[in-house]
Amino acid sequence: MAATVQVTFDCADPRALSLFWNEVLGYRLDSPPPPFETWDEALDAWGIPEARRNDASASVDPDGVGPRLFFQKVPEGKSAKNRVHxxxxxxxxxxxxxxxxxxxxxxxxxxxxxxxxxxxxxxxxxxxxxxxxxxxxxxxxxxx
Incomplete structure (x- = not known):
């Protein structure tokens, strides 16, 4: 069986970048895990402080065909041309x-x-x- 792929972006603003790529690809934000109705509900339950709530974001293909995109906050900015695009x-x-x-x-x-x-x-x-x-x-x- 073939492995699935997730594409990960290091970035400064995970939520904003995931929303941008949702527009580009017709994706949507990933749903929170059950039993949570919203991400805020999940993050509250997990004790994640407000200051850390934009440390990561994920986008998914609503049809389940394309790879999941994961956006993670990193302290450094982009410094060179992408080796993969x-x-x-x-x-x-x-x-x-x-x-x-x-x-x-x-x-x-x-x-x-x-x-x-x-x-x-x-x-x-x-x-x-x-x-x-x-x-x-x-x-x-x-x-x-």
Missing amino acids: LDVRAAPGLRGDERMAALERRCEELLAVGATRLYRVEADQVDQGHITMADPEGNEFCLD
């Missing part, structure tokens, strides 16, 4: 001008929720074209 499949099956127009539309939507556009790569014999962006904490990802 996510490719957000914003134009699967499209080619040429139609593909790049779809990527540009999605890029505009993500700029409105806090992403930064880094650069666009035009199609050639190897690459069908993509747009490289960064999330609000500077983690690179591609619209592919």
Whole structure:
């Protein structure tokens, strides 16, 4: 049986970054464990002080297909280019001008929720074209 994967982000603001990625991927915040109705209820029961309630956050695919995303607070900021990044499949099956127009539309939507556009790569014999962006904490990802 294949192993499942969780993608973990080190970050300064776990909740904000998880909400950003929910917008990008159509995910939602992970539900609290039973028997708790809300995360505040769970955190109260576990004695987690207010100051520590943004130490972690998690996002899940509502259809249960994609990997869980886990966001954990770390004291240091991002200091180098990602060695691994996510490719957000914003134009699967499209080619040429139609593909790049779809990527540009999605890029505009993500700029409105806090992403930064880094650069666009035009199609050639190897690459069908993509747009490289960064999330609000500077983690690179591609619209592919």
